[in-house]
Amino acid sequence: MHNALMQKLVQALIDGDQAMAVTQTHQLQAAGLARETIITDGIESAMTQLDARCTVEQFNLLEIMLAGRAVMSAMKVLYPGDAAMFPSQGTIILASLEGDVHDLGKNILKMVLTAKGYRVVDCGKDCPVDRLIATARQEAPLAVGISGLITTVIPQIRQVRTKMHALGLTQIKVMAGGAALKQATAASLQVDFIGETAFDCLHYVETLSGS
Amino acid sequence: MNSLKRIHAALHFQPHDRVPVIAQVFGHAAMLAGVDLKTYVQDGAVLAACQRDALAYYDYDAVFALMDTSVETEAVGSVLDYRTNAYPTVQAYVFAKHDDLAQLHLPDPQCDGRMPELLKAIRILRHAVGNEVLVVGCVLGPMTLVCQLMGLQEALYLAIDAPDQFIQLLDFATRVIIRFGVAQLEAGAHLPIIFDPASCPEVIPVAFFRELILPRLKTICSTFTQAGAICNWLHIAGRTTPILPFYPEAGVAIANFDFSVDPASAMQALPQTCLDGNLKPFAFVDASPAFIADEAQRLLQCFAQRGGFILSSGCEIPPEARPENITALVQAVRS
Ligand code: B12
Numbered sequence: 001m002h003n004a005l006m007q008k009l010v011q012a013l014i015d016g017d018q019a020m021a022v023t024q025t026h027q028l029q030a031a032g033l034a035r036e037t038i039i040t041d042g043i044e045s046a047m048t049q050l051d052a053r054c055t056v057e058q059f060n061l062l063e064i065m066l067a068g069r070a071v072m073s074a075m076k077v078l079y080p081g082d083a084a085m086f087p088s089q090g091t092i093i094l095a096s097l098e099g100d101v102h103d104l105g106k107n108i109l110k111m112v113l114t115a116k117g118y119r120v121v122d123c124g125k126d127c128p129v130d131r132l133i134a135t136a137r138q139e140a141p142l143a144v145g146i147s148g149l150i151t152t153v154i155p156q157i158r159q160v161r162t163k164m165h166a167l168g169l170t171q172i173k174v175m176a177g178g179a180a181l182k183q184a185t186a187a188s189l190q191v192d193f194i195g196e197t198a199f200d201c202l203h204y205v206e207t208l209s210g211s
Numbered sequence: 212m213n214s215l216k217r218i219h220a221a222l223h224f225q226p227h228d229r230v231p232v233i234a235q236v237f238g239h240a241a242m243l244a245g246v247d248l249k250t251y252v253q254d255g256a257v258l259a260a261c262q263r264d265a266l267a268y269y270d271y272d273a274v275f276a277l278m279d280t281s282v283e284t285e286a287v288g289s290v291l292d293y294r295t296n297a298y299p300t301v302q303a304y305v306f307a308k309h310d311d312l313a314q315l316h317l318p319d320p321q322c323d324g325r326m327p328e329l330l331k332a333i334r335i336l337r338h339a340v341g342n343e344v345l346v347v348g349c350v351l352g353p354m355t356l357v358c359q360l361m362g363l364q365e366a367l368y369l370a371i372d373a374p375d376q377f378i379q380l381l382d383f384a385t386r387v388i389i390r391f392g393v394a395q396l397e398a399g400a401h402l403p404i405i406f407d408p409a410s411c412p413e414v415i416p417v418a419f420f421r422e423l424i425l426p427r428l429k430t431i432c433s434t435f436t437q438a439g440a441i442c443n444w445l446h447i448a449g450r451t452t453p454i455l456p457f458y459p460e461a462g463v464a465i466a467n468f469d470f471s472v473d474p475a476s477a478m479q480a481l482p483q484t485c486l487d488g489n490l491k492p493f494a495f496v497d498a499s500p501a502f503i504a505d506e507a508q509r510l511l512q513c514f515a516q517r518g519g520f521i522l523s524s525g526c527e528i529p530p531e532a533r534p535e536n537i538t539a540l541v542q543a544v545r546s
Contacts, residue, residue, distance in 0.1 A: 060416065061367075061413065061414060061415075061416075062367060062371070062415070062416060062419075065364070065367060065368070066371065069368070099294070099297050099300075101300045101301070103364075104363050104364055104414075107364060126300065150529075151492070151493050151496055151529045151531070152297070152529065152530065152531060154496075179449075180493065183491060183493040184493070184497070188497070
């Protein structure tokens, strides 16, 4: 019975059907399921299936966006108005840096990481490096992820690790991705990781959180 | 042979004295002249002067009256943020969530936003180079303009949630583009390049492009041709291989291909269309002139048999590019 309901939620999420996902989440709650169970067996299971389908060549952006939106709506049903209560495998900070207005990739990353149980602090687009680092200092994240689509942000990225290390924030990993940064190497950008897709980012974060 | 004749020959797969070379130098022209990018994108006379200086310095086959991707949306009513040495960004989209489409203002290129400055740049450039060098204006493509009117993510969700409204917005964008492009042709542009990065398959599915964007590109191209464009040039960056075969149907005669599309598949997809590309834009910043020269030679060899080729970068050469790398590109066709 629960299994069938859960399967419906998973399907609604994979289909990116926001309204159906919200209905199913309500029904699962009404049936007495704990929200942690709904997250692990419903939301995370849907994300795992999407992950398996998405390679660099076969990345259906709309599909992921719709699924991401459905996931976010389901999360809102589970934790109305209280994002701080999300169970978390760890915190990740995301940003597009100053002068870069591209944020679609970053937003997708946010949805994928959130759906897999990470708490995401989003510094938005056009974010100065210093604000990013101040946020890192406050939030003690596993990693900061920078989405960079224009090459002019590269000098800013090169400062991130050095500046964090100067503040003693040596544990925090720096991840980079997006069209401009994919063209470079991790060493030349002075970051710990460069990923092709949002799921590459997720896999790297999973190695950090040991899940 | 002058630049225009050379490009004409490449367009028709005819013999020429050398392969045409068009470096996609936009904001880089400001950097080269030591002018603030912010001034460059707001002042048509400055833009034209920088483009002329860059032409004199590099000696390639085209100049661009191209500011940035926010000219049209600003003229419709979006608010931009201008910063020193950066392209402007949209601070407030004109078409926010619950706006009424009927209220959207169809801009007049002679007086709205920076459109008149762009027309001024075109007039100056055309007057300066006549029919020696290609004068390229610029309009956004319909998908990118919709995205600039309301935000990309919102536009994509709108396409799914309220397709009728999305289509109306696409049609509005098409009207803006046609009006602006025709004004550019009247001001003396040989053609306006159609810049539609948001139509790339990395952003929208191929069927979305075929059903919604292609028909509007067709209308835009045929109107430009009637208004005197020497041909239509479509620029979509990214992995475009699956949509290239639709270009001829749209009326495209020059097809830009990015570094992520290999020349063989571009030729296969477009056997009778002139192609321009595809050096990696970032290589102009971080690689050496020798590297650029090698890559350019490799490309020239790929197209030696076939013709129908303009040597170029896959996308905009970043403003901060090293000038010696652009020189290496331009010299490649002469060695
Ligand atoms: C959409 C788009 C825009 C939209 C942006 C809307 C928005 N809110 O994001 C608009 C029209 C506003 C725009 C404007 C400009 N753009 Co633009 N744009 C694009 C385009 C077509 C798609 C980008 C995109 O969203 N892709 C889809 C997303 C989902 O992909 P993604 O971001 O790469 O993210 C994926 C992965 O990379 C990864 N990922 C992303 N971030 C991260 C981070 C980490 C840590 C990891 C591990 C992974 C990861 O996960 C995502 C999902 O898998 C690209 C071309 C292309 N085909 O890529 C150009 C492109 C990025 N733009 C470019 C340029 C130059 C500009 C402009 C400067 C143009 C101009 N001359 O005026 C302006 C101004 C930009 C500015 N100041 O920032 C160039 C950049 C090249 C360069 N020289 O640096 C590109 C490559 C091509 C081009 N010329 O149009 N653009």
